Amino acid sequence: MFKKTMRIDSAVFTTSVFNSTELPEPALPEIAMAGRSNVGKSSLINCLTGRKGLARVSSTPGKTQSINFYLINGTWYLVDLPGYGYARVPKKEKASWSKLIEGYLTGRPTLKGVLHLVDIRHPPMESDLVMQEWVRSLGIPVLVVATKLDKISRGKRLQHLKVINAGLGLTNPAIPFSAVTGEGLADVLDALSLWL
Numbered sequence: 001m002f003k004k005t006m007r008i009d010s011a012v013f014t015t016s017v018f019n020s021t022e023l024p025e026p027a028l029p030e031i032a033m034a035g036r037s038n039v040g041k042s043s044l045i046n047c048l049t050g051r052k053g054l055a056r057v058s059s060t061p062g063k064t065q066s067i068n069f070y071l072i073n074g075t076w077y078l079v080d081l082p083g084y085g086y087a088r089v090p091k092k093e094k095a096s097w098s099k100l101i102e103g104y105l106t107g108r109p110t111l112k113g114v115l116h117l118v119d120i121r122h123p124p125m126e127s128d129l130v131m132q133e134w135v136r137s138l139g140i141p142v143l144v145v146a147t148k149l150d151k152i153s154r155g156k157r158l159q160h161l162k163v164i165n166a167g168l169g170l171t172n173p174a175i176p177f178s179a180v181t182g183e184g185l186a187d188v189l190d191a192l193s194l195w196l
């Protein structure tokens with residue numbers, strides 16, 4: 001069967017939202033990136049769009065604290081959600097994070113799916129499970145992307161993926177991905193085309 005691979009020809013940052021009351025009216029289809037702080041959400045956006053400096057990447061966890069919208073091909077949005085699970089964030093900020101994410105996830109009829117990123121090197125943490133179950137309970141399609149694939153040896157891939165699939169109770173297995181080598185990128189793009 002002929003499979004049409006999606007192409008991203010243009011990507012433009014449009015807006016940053018710090019408070020759920022400031023979210024833009026849902027208009028075009030959206031796909032959101034969720035995951036722990038530092039897992040590689042912004043890196044995946046840059047890799048998908050082929051634009052290295054589009055989303056801010058940093059080795060300091062907690063870089064993206066707003067919800068950032070990127071208009072793709074003029075027809076849909078990639079949405080970078082702030083990372084969770086960063087221990088050194090003050091309680092007050094954690095609460096505002098939850099409110100922001102909740103406001104987004106529960107008020108988006110245009111949300112076609114969530115890419116949920118986890119680090120392939122580590123078993124899922126409690127916060128990952130909470131996020132996975134939260135998105136699922138809202139009836140939003142979700143796909144797990146196991147990031148930083150380049151950081152483990154080939155021989156360990158299957159074993160690590162098994163731990164992630166079992167830990168999160170996935171029926172659709174996680175897609176292994178590296179923003180450094182681009183491995184897995186085509187699989188992520190295929191998943192996006194199905195959703196859009």
Ligand SMILES: Nc1nc2c(ncn2[C@@H]2O[C@H](COP(=O)(O)OP(=O)(O)OP(=O)(O)O)[C@@H](O)[C@H]2O)c(=O)[nH]1
Nearest residue numbers: 038039040041042043057058062063064083148179
């Ligand atoms: N080796 C390797 N490093 C990666 C990969 N993806 C991300 N990184 C690195 O991991 C760090 C965090 O990446 P970001 O893309 O900023 O992570 P984030 O999830 O957006 O983080 P927050 O905005 O803090 O939530 C950076 O130093 C990246 O260069 C990957 O696939 N392989």
Ligand SMILES: [Mg+2]
Nearest residue numbers: 041042063064
């Ligand atoms: Mg980020």
